[in-house]
Amino acid sequence: MSVQSNVEVRTEWGIVSARQAGRNLAKEIGFSSVDQARITTAISELARNIYLYAEKGEIIIEAVEEIHSTGVKHGIKITAKDKGPGIKNIRQVMEDGFTTSGGLGAGLPGVKRLMDEFDIDSVAGEGTEITTIKWNS
């Protein structure tokens, strides 16, 4: 299993490549077609945010596992990193319908709902790192 792939996002093609890399790994891990669509869509939203707001950055896609008493849980972890302007008001960007780009404002709150774990780390003027995980149930 290809454990990790890093996709550079600086053009619209980077968005497509990140999506494809995510779908391939999600398939390998054994996610259902619905979860594959959720994961691919989440990656697309994160990659587009990099392209729109930070111009360039990277999407890191990796297989993760967690060991429980009942067995091993497999998942996919997506990290979106950029050195863009950062997010000034995180609460605002997590509101449904909030947008500065004329989009639907469904991006980040949507990603949070599509995935199981979601974390934003952003410093104004320095950049943003969003980490999100989907577990295969």
Next chain:
Amino acid sequence: MRIPILKLHDYLLISVQVELDDQTALQFQEDLLNKIHQEGSSGVVIDLTSVEMIDSFIAKVLGDVVEMSNLMGAKVVLTGIQPAVAITLIDMGIMLDEVPTALDLEQGLDKLQQELEG
């Protein structure tokens, strides 16, 4: 990349068979409106059977092209949205409320006929 637009009598038929990137989606929007204008089409079916992912951007482009076509006087029906795509759109909170849809191309054409006659 251009998405082919087929003419069938008063209708236009589109089957999206490629992975939709932003540029292709926007180009398609423009091509479709020009084709409606050029052919004087009254109805359009956009079949999405082969589309495995619709994110918020693509959803906006599709919703917009339906409204734009309506403004021009052509009805648009989206058909063949996959179960995984429908689930993901609703999870995301994207409601394509105003957009007429049908299960497949055949039912899409029936729906157009009804809307245009009714």
